[in-house]
Amino acid sequence: MACDCIEKANSLLAPLNTKLSERLVAVRREGESSGFRTVIELGVEKIATRGKRPTQMLATFCPFCGVRYVPETTGADA
Known part of the structure; x- marks a missing residue:
């Protein structure tokens, strides 16, 4: 992860017997490195x-600080 907001939020939620829902997802989109990453699942x-x-x-x-989980790549980075 690009930040530690999830860990901070989970430590604050722990006394309430609660934690954020994280999900491991496969990345297969063009322009992103393939593999797996952990993201926050928003409740619906x-x-x-x-x-x-x-x-x-x-x-x-990140829904807390706004940092992109996976940095965008440019044509020069790929």
Whole structure:
């Protein structure tokens, strides 16, 4: 991770028996190095009880400090 906000938040939430939901995701997008990374999963819920499952939302930037989890690469970096 680019920052330690998740660890800080989890240490503050621990006395409340709570922690942030993290997810390991595979990266296969063009311009990003492939492999796995850990991201924060943002909570979503269904609007209607019947129908499609809700989509998942995964943060690209830290929701606390705004630092990008994986730095953008330019053509020269790739």
